[in-house]
Amino acid sequence: MVLHGLLIKASSAVITGAVGVAAYEVVRKAVAKAPIRETAVTTTAWALRGARKAEEGAEAVRLKAADVMAEARERIGEEVPPPAVADAEHQHEH
Secondary structure, three states: OHHHHHHHHHHHHHHHHHHHHHHHHHHHHHHHOHHHHHHHHHHHHHHHHHHHHHHHHHHHHHHHHHHOOOOOOOOOOOOOOOOOOOOOEEEEEE
């Protein structure tokens, strides 16, 4: 009786292990065939393009807002400050 119960548990463990190994092998083969690096590079390139477009858009909005502010100041008679000049002592890289 004890031997019978032990055989059932052992065979159940063997079957579960065999199914697990088979599933692992299927996934491993599918991943090996997938162009993961190419997909990652393409996705990163899209992200960089999107970030650059967003930066261009933000800069355009900033310039338009500065133009509107300058024109508004001129209309009320305020002196418009000259555009900011880049600091020559700027030490760090971007």
